[in-house]
Amino acid sequence: xxxxxxxxxxxxxxxxxxxxxxxxxxxxxxxxxxxxxxxxxxxxxxxxxxxxxxxxxxxxxxxxxxxxxxxxxxxxxxxxxxxxxxxxxxxxxxxxxxxxxxxxxxxxxxxxxxxxxxxxxxxxxxxxxxxxxxxxxxxxxxxxxxxxxxxxxxxxxxxxxxxxxxxxxxxxxxxxxx
Numbered sequence: 001x002x003x004x005x006x007x008x009x010x011x012x013x014x015x016x017x018x019x020x021x022x023x024x025x026x027x028x029x030x031x032x033x034x035x036x037x038x039x040x041x042x043x044x045x046x047x048x049x050x051x052x053x054x055x056x057x058x059x060x061x062x063x064x065x066x067x068x069x070x071x072x073x074x075x076x077x078x079x080x081x082x083x084x085x086x087x088x089x090x091x092x093x094x095x096x097x098x099x100x101x102x103x104x105x106x107x108x109x110x111x112x113x114x115x116x117x118x119x120x121x122x123x124x125x126x127x128x129x130x131x132x133x134x135x136x137x138x139x140x141x142x143x144x145x146x147x148x149x150x151x152x153x154x155x156x157x158x159x160x161x162x163x164x165x166x167x168x169x170x171x172x173x174x175x176x177x178x
Contacts, residue, residue: 086125
């Protein structure tokens with residue numbers, strides 16, 4: 001049984017709860033979302049596996065998850081990136097995002113979501129239980145896709161994308177060549 005860390009509005013720990021129960025009750029909990037860019041500043045997206053307990057089949061950021069009780073946030077982010085997408089890269093927290101959204105008939109995401117950015121130029125090897133597909137995409141093209149078909153993307157991704165794009169400035173080949 002996987003547990004999440006319950007927090008207050010100031011991100012102070014107030015307890016722990018089984019993950020699905022927290023989503024059924026809409027309790028505020030700590031989460032993280034990872035946005036990995038390549039050297040050309042394209043973002044690595046994943047399409048969530050259809051069997052996920054919510055938001056299956058939707059496109060989202062590179063990886064997301066919840067720290068376990070007693071687990072450091074950055075260590076949890078690194079762990080999930082390995083488990084979900086099959087690679088490691090340096091990560092830096094770039095922002096925190098608070099949101100609430102219905103995900104499915106009975107579940108509510110109520111999260112204080114810590115946003116991490118990283119850079120990776122390899123080929124991911126995602127777990128088929130986690131990600132059904134993946135792709136690299138230019139942020140400009142991605143903005144167009146999200147505007148044209150927002151429901152194809154997860155609620156937290158739609159809410160945090162612009163925040164991450166403003167905050168994360170991974171090097172591009174043009175800037176690195178200067």
